[in-house]
Amino acid sequence: MRKTFDKSASPMTEPVLSVRNLRVEFASRRGTLRAIDDVSFDIAKGEVLGVVGESGAGKSVTGLAVIGLIDPPGRIAGGEIHLAGLRIDNLPQEEMRRIRGKRIGMIFQDPLTSLNPLYRVGDQIIETIRTHLNLSETAARRRAIDLLAEVGIPAPEKRIDGYPHEFSGGMRQRVVIALAICAEPELIIADEPTTALDVSVQAQIISLIKRLGRDHGTAVMLVTHDMGVIAETSDRVAVMYAGRVAEIGPVQDVVRNPLHPYAKGLMGAIPTLAGDDKRLVQIPGSMPRLSAIPRGCSFNPRCAFAFDRCRVDRPEPLPRGTQSVACHLYDNVPTESAA
Amino acid sequence: MLAFTLRRAVQAIGVMFAVGIIAFSMFRFAGDPVNQIVSIDTPAAEREAVRKSLGLDDPVPVQFVRYFGDAAQFKFGVSYQFRQPVSALLMERMPATLELAICATVFAMVLGILMGVYSALRRDTVLAKLFQAVSLIGISLPTFLIGILLIYLFAVTLGWLPSFGRGDVVKLGWWTTGLLTLSGLKALIMPSITLGLFQMTLIMRLVRAEMLEVLRTDYIRFARARGLTTRAIHFGHALKNTLIPVITVAGLQFGSVIAFSIITETVFQWPGMGLLFVQAVQNVDIPIMAAYLLMVSLIFVTINLVVDILYTVVDPRLRATVGRAT
Numbered sequence A: 001m002r003k004t005f006d007k008s009a010s011p012m013t014e015p016v017l018s019v020r021n022l023r024v025e026f027a028s029r030r031g032t033l034r035a036i037d038d039v040s041f042d043i044a045k046g047e048v049l050g051v052v053g054e055s056g057a058g059k060s061v062t063g064l065a066v067i068g069l070i071d072p073p074g075r076i077a078g079g080e081i082h083l084a085g086l087r088i089d090n091l092p093q094e095e096m097r098r099i100r101g102k103r104i105g106m107i108f109q110d111p112l113t114s115l116n117p118l119y120r121v122g123d124q125i126i127e128t129i130r131t132h133l134n135l136s137e138t139a140a141r142r143r144a145i146d147l148l149a150e151v152g153i154p155a156p157e158k159r160i161d162g163y164p165h166e167f168s169g170g171m172r173q174r175v176v177i178a179l180a181i182c183a184e185p186e187l188i189i190a191d192e193p194t195t196a197l198d199v200s201v202q203a204q205i206i207s208l209i210k211r212l213g214r215d216h217g218t219a220v221m222l223v224t225h226d227m228g229v230i231a232e233t234s235d236r237v238a239v240m241y242a243g244r245v246a247e248i249g250p251v252q253d254v255v256r257n258p259l260h261p262y263a264k265g266l267m268g269a270i271p272t273l274a275g276d277d278k279r280l281v282q283i284p285g286s287m288p289r290l291s292a293i294p295r296g297c298s299f300n301p302r303c304a305f306a307f308d309r310c311r312v313d314r315p316e317p318l319p320r321g322t323q324s325v326a327c328h329l330y331d332n333v334p335t336e337s338a339a
Numbered sequence B: 001m002l003a004f005t006l007r008r009a010v011q012a013i014g015v016m017f018a019v020g021i022i023a024f025s026m027f028r029f030a031g032d033p034v035n036q037i038v039s040i041d042t043p044a045a046e047r048e049a050v051r052k053s054l055g056l057d058d059p060v061p062v063q064f065v066r067y068f069g070d071a072a073q074f075k076f077g078v079s080y081q082f083r084q085p086v087s088a089l090l091m092e093r094m095p096a097t098l099e100l101a102i103c104a105t106v107f108a109m110v111l112g113i114l115m116g117v118y119s120a121l122r123r124d125t126v127l128a129k130l131f132q133a134v135s136l137i138g139i140s141l142p143t144f145l146i147g148i149l150l151i152y153l154f155a156v157t158l159g160w161l162p163s164f165g166r167g168d169v170v171k172l173g174w175w176t177t178g179l180l181t182l183s184g185l186k187a188l189i190m191p192s193i194t195l196g197l198f199q200m201t202l203i204m205r206l207v208r209a210e211m212l213e214v215l216r217t218d219y220i221r222f223a224r225a226r227g228l229t230t231r232a233i234h235f236g237h238a239l240k241n242t243l244i245p246v247i248t249v250a251g252l253q254f255g256s257v258i259a260f261s262i263i264t265e266t267v268f269q270w271p272g273m274g275l276l277f278v279q280a281v282q283n284v285d286i287p288i289m290a291a292y293l294l295m296v297s298l299i300f301v302t303i304n305l306v307v308d309i310l311y312t313v314v315d316p317r318l319r320a321t322v323g324r325a326t
Helices: A002-008 A059-067 A093-099 A121-132 A137-150 A169-181 A199-216 A227-233 A251-256 A261-268 B002-029 B033-037 B044-053 B060-072 B086-121 B126-140 B143-157 B182-215 B218-225 B230-259 B261-267 B273-282 B286-314 B316-325
Strands: A017-028 A031-043 A048-052 A074-083 A104-107 A187-191 A219-224 A236-241 A244-250 A318-320 A323-325 B170-172 B175-177
Touching (some): A017 A059, A031 A219, A031 A244, A048 A227, A059 A219, A121 A137, A137 A169, A219 A227, A244 A251, B002 B286, B033 B044, B086 B273, B143 B182, B182 B261, B261 B273, B273 B286
Parallel strands (some): A048 A219
Antiparallel strands (some): A017 A074, A236 A244, A244 A323, B170 B175
């Protein structure tokens, strides 16, 4: 992992987002819970990184940590986050606020509740534009209409004066996307952008996000638990489990040839249209709670390949081909085997 | 929108009709009104003459229709104790009560909203906790006790403020106001605080709870993710959403402020409708009591109507559903 970091540090190929050994902790009555543990990844310009995993794997928290919206009792307890070379995890609140919305846009899961019901859609867009860009009211309005047109809202010059409740779910998500990109951010974090939508609308929203990322060269961090969405949109995918990255790599490699037993289980759970009536693979058990993460590899109680070392040693991410995987099965370095 | 308003207006008339029946029945149940008017040694023939002149010998339905027709024109008969038309008496006292109620409500709204917003945004500060403690006192202490304590402190001990009355008033047409003289303003302070304290604490607690609720919503989180300034988020996005329930409560409370100014007016000998009502109760002056009942319910019903309409102005979602429903 160290090596990849050094490589990407050269200014030419500097990633838009670089997360290094991120650790997020929540103080609770039962002690400190570690929601994110030692997570590292990069996203390059114009690249879509899919972040996938079960509920509670830490996908959303990672996104919130990047945009600096982890609320107490949570806090970033370690690691670094760099946005185009600038370290942003320790910025003062006011400076981080200027980055939010301007350099990092965020799309939340539920478009029905993401917009303030009492303000016109246009006013919310114009407010955001004028917070970040030095534009007059009329110029901002013109830009807002252009944005609505760009995200595919018909008759934007009329709809701009509508209230959120006058839009359907899919249309509202388009407005949310327009809000997220209104200051041309370098990075968009989309936190389950399609989960709350109808299947037919999901595809439209996903292709919209993909198109916007491509057209503007925006890096996208797409958080979802839907492997289908990942396979369709992402360039690379990070599989998260219990607050850690189990495997990360180019999407076709990870989907066709998953290395980590957990990733294998996930990919095996994708139904195909080919019609082979094999039973879908099921991963036995469920993800541990944050307060009861097992020693060693956190996946070991559910893993069919677990051996003694998995119950003692925590596997570190190791490069393997184009992928990087945190699993002792791929650890070439021979150790004094306990078995 | 018009249909909605009309429908609400019809409902309001229905409520007023029901109250009218109750007000009218007071005359029947509180003894023979003629006995209240004449002296003990009045001969029976004279009593009958009085009864006839007041129309009390007509059948009940006729009397009811007449009473209702008169009440609709703000004629409430003649006061037994003052021998004056009740409407004139009420009109004379109304400015005092309304002025007091408005001052108390403004005091309650302004301070209540400010304190509520502050204690929601700065939840853990000493001042916020102090507000919470004070509001508990405000809610649990009875009005008359607060009034008496204030009089003891500021009128008796310190001698800064007058302990009773309205001070000097200025006549503006039929309206009398104490707002234009120094003594009138001074006289307003303590009654306003006494009357408004309960509403203030109520509004403060409501604003605090609502604000905390709103700050947890997704659209506030999304507003933060868009990098809006804290100021815009708190005072633009959050406060506006907070104020919807506050409008209702403050509006409905204005009705009770007027209705329950009786106690405050008695404590401070404030020459308003409440004091008139208390005197009427002591003297079994039924026309005044009935008229007061009708007046207060008219105010309540009107405020309800206004609040409903205001709602649709603030909340665009209601505008749409109302439009669709009618």
